[in-house]
Amino acid sequence: MKLRMIALLASALLSSHGQAQDGDATKLFKSMEPSVVLISDEEGGGSGVVISADGLILTNAHVAGTALPLTVEAMVTEAGKEVRKSFPNATVQKIHPTNDLALLKVTAPGCRFHPAALSKSDADTKAGGTCYVMGFPYLPDQDKPEITITKGIVSAARRMVGGSPYIQLDAAINPGNSGGALINERGVVIGIPTLRFEGSDRIGMAAPVAGLKLEAFVDPKEAKGDPAEAKRLSTIAARLYASDLFSLGTDDEAVAVAIYMQRQAIALEPNNPEWSIAIASMYRRLNKLSLARAYAENAVKLAPKHLGSRTVLAAIHDELKEPAKAAAQRLQALPLxxxxxxxxxxxxxxxxxxxxxxxxxxxxxxxxxxxxxxxxxxxxxxxxxxxxxxxxxxxxxxxxxxxxxxxxxxxxxxxxxxxxxxxxxxxxxxxxxxxxxxxxxxxxxxxASASASTVVSKVNFKSGATARLADAPPGVVFHQESSTVEWTPPTFSRMEETRVLFVLTHPDGSEELQVHTVRRK
Incomplete structure (x- = not known):
């Protein structure tokens, strides 16, 4: 079976919280529970680990790499009591330049968070040693995930994957655990479970945290990431998205996987607006327009002078019946x-x-x-x-x-x-x-006649490019399988022509706009 690498879990910390000394899973769970937080947005979410009492949280970059507002749910001390609270609008403070890691900051006056203990030495991680994974995995049809703990062993203390060192473990990790904690039997966070290989038998990978320095993290605007790998993942996403188009828009699962792959591209190259535009287009296909708008707005934020970003955002505003906002984007596009x-x-x-x-x-x-x-x-x-x-x-x-x-x-x-x-x-x-x-x-x-005849027009796309409908007036239907557009003018209309906007995706992942004019015969 072909293995599909799925980014999952995550990381570690500094400072200290109570440690269980006897390795008992129940005591470890109780000790670590206040330090592991739920991170969520409209797309889903993951986990994170508290690393400072004032609300600094370590998680995966692919969890934090979203255009949507992030909410953190954590156990805190407030007015002398232990309470679980939700904190909206957590901000991405820093991103690691090479690892799939990010720092979130929660502003919560009057609340004290519970930081976990971060490994400071490779000696904390031993092959064959017991390890535990804590996080918030999602279950099918579950409205809200709950914190869990799974037990396993460290299969290898150091294993190279893609040129980077990882801890291999066999403890169960699942979607939603991304950003949670990998701890040893003494309650010390030793790694950030980050990779799982789908189709394999209990093989997970965690980024080691021994020696991790917070000063190594950079401002998100300065993150260069890995453009080559981001482009590779985006190309895969484009092919998956194209498979849905060839299925006449019936393969929602392919689109969902394409969005996942494109999210990984954003984690690797967060400042490239093309990746946000691609996700916006995919969410439009799923009719999740609020998500599409958020990613299109992120693309405009990253590249205010990018014509394609403003064009896509304006089209989404059209679909949301927001003509004033659509007009504002198109006015900004005119000088471009x-x-x-x-x-x-x-x-x-x-x-x-x-x-x-x-x-x-x-x-x-x-x-x-x-x-x-x-x-x-x-x-x-x-x-x-x-x-x-x-x-x-x-x-x-x-x-x-x-x-x-x-x-x-x-x-x-x-x-x-x-x-x-x-x-x-x-x-x-x-x-x-x-x-x-x-x-x-x-x-x-x-x-004008009361009858309206349908006009069929063939669209000539560039060889090798896949096309998706970006914007069209009422009465227009695009047939992907035959590359034809059907236009039924309004009753009593003397309109001689109409125009349809397409976005072409080339094999290398690049995109361009194409306008097709349909004329009455």
């Missing part, structure tokens, strides 16, 4: 358009932005975007643009509409804001609609 940006991509961005602005009752800026599109892309105003002008004309003075449309160059966000300030204040008498645009649309509507 370059001379070599494909015309279809530019046109698609302008069209979607104008639609967002109309939805938010921002007629002046919508008209300005139409004018900007004509200057940047060229071409006359189609039915979509005429509809935008007709709608905007209900509240925007005709003279201002004409002034904006007559502008042939020099478009910018700053100039758009200057035009917006010329609009009448809210509550004033609405101006008359621009008559030429309104008349044309009314005539077209009067002549």
């Amino acid at each position: 358009l370059a001379e070599d940006t494909k015309p279809d991509v530019k046109k698609f961005l302008f069209e979607k932005l104008a639609e967002n602005l109309i939805e938010t009752d921002d007629g002046v800026r919508a008209v300005y975007v139409v004018s900007w599109a004509q200057a940047a892309v060229g071409g006359g105003g189609g039915p979509g643009q005429r509809l935008i002008l007709q709608t905007a004309g209900q509240k925007v003075p005709e003279a201002l509409v004409r002034e904006i449309l007559d502008k042939k160059s020099g478009h910018s966000i700053e100039d758009m804001e200057a035009m917006a300030r010329k609009a009448p204040a809210a509550g004033s008498t609405p101006p008359a609609a621009p008559q030429p645009a309104a008349n044309n649309d009314q005539a077209a509507t009067a002549d």
Whole structure:
């Protein structure tokens, strides 16, 4: 059976907490329980180990490497009493530059945490010695995991895996144990169970902590990680995701595994926005839009001037019915358009932005975007643009509409804001609609048929690339198996064409946007 390496467990500490001397598992459990914490987010979670009384926690980087808010549940001393409390919004303070380790900080005034004892010598770890794993493993259909302890032996005190030293153990470790403690019979944390080999018989690996120095950790922004390995994992994730596309979007398990692999890539290269964009796209496929939004927002945070990040985030806001937020992202994307940006991509961005602005009752800026599109892309105003002008004309003075449309160059966000300030204040008498645009649309509507025929269009993707639908107007269906798009225009519509946005994933894991135009025959 092919082995699939699954990152799991984790680490160790300094300072000291009560130690059991006789190796009894019951006493060890009671002694260590206050030092092992539950770390959770909307995706799931893992475990961690307290290493300072003021709330510093050691865990795996792949547990902490999420765009979602982290909550830590820990046993603390508060007002002289032992209580178990949840602390939201734990922050990632530092990341180890080479190991799968991270430091979390919980801010909890008035609470004292219980740090565990961290091994200071390799002598604490002996092959054949008894060891215990403590953490919060997840069980199927379990709402909230509980802390557990499993017993085993140290199979090898030092074994090289991927060029790094590990402790091999046979104690049972399971998903959710990631970040928990590997302890010896004296209650000393000796390692961070980090790897398990699925399909193997009780082979787990733990990163040794003897001699671990906190000063070796770096700021997350400075973490370089392992880009080559991150790219390899991301390529695997892309292939798994593509298998779901070829299954016509029915293989949720493949997408879930792809997300897991992509999370490992983030742990190895946390500052690469492409990995967050990939996860955002995968969560969109699973219709988990709040998770998709969180990862897309993280990509924008990492790379504010990345056109693809803002485009994906805007599309997610569209699906969440958040037109103002979608418009904000697309407005930020406009200055990112370059001379070599494909015309279809530019046109698609302008069209979607104008639609967002109309939805938010921002007629002046919508008209300005139409004018900007004509200057940047060229071409006359189609039915979509005429509809935008007709709608905007209900509240925007005709003279201002004409002034904006007559502008042939020099478009910018700053100039758009200057035009917006010329609009009448809210509550004033609405101006008359621009008559030429309104008349044309009314005539077209009067002549339109009540029936709407479906247009089938073949999409030509680049060889070797897999495609996923990023954004499309209502009435559009994409058939992956035949690479065709079906468009059924709205009833009574004279729309001559519509546009569909795809994200192409190449075999090397890189992505690009492609716009496909569907035209009526």
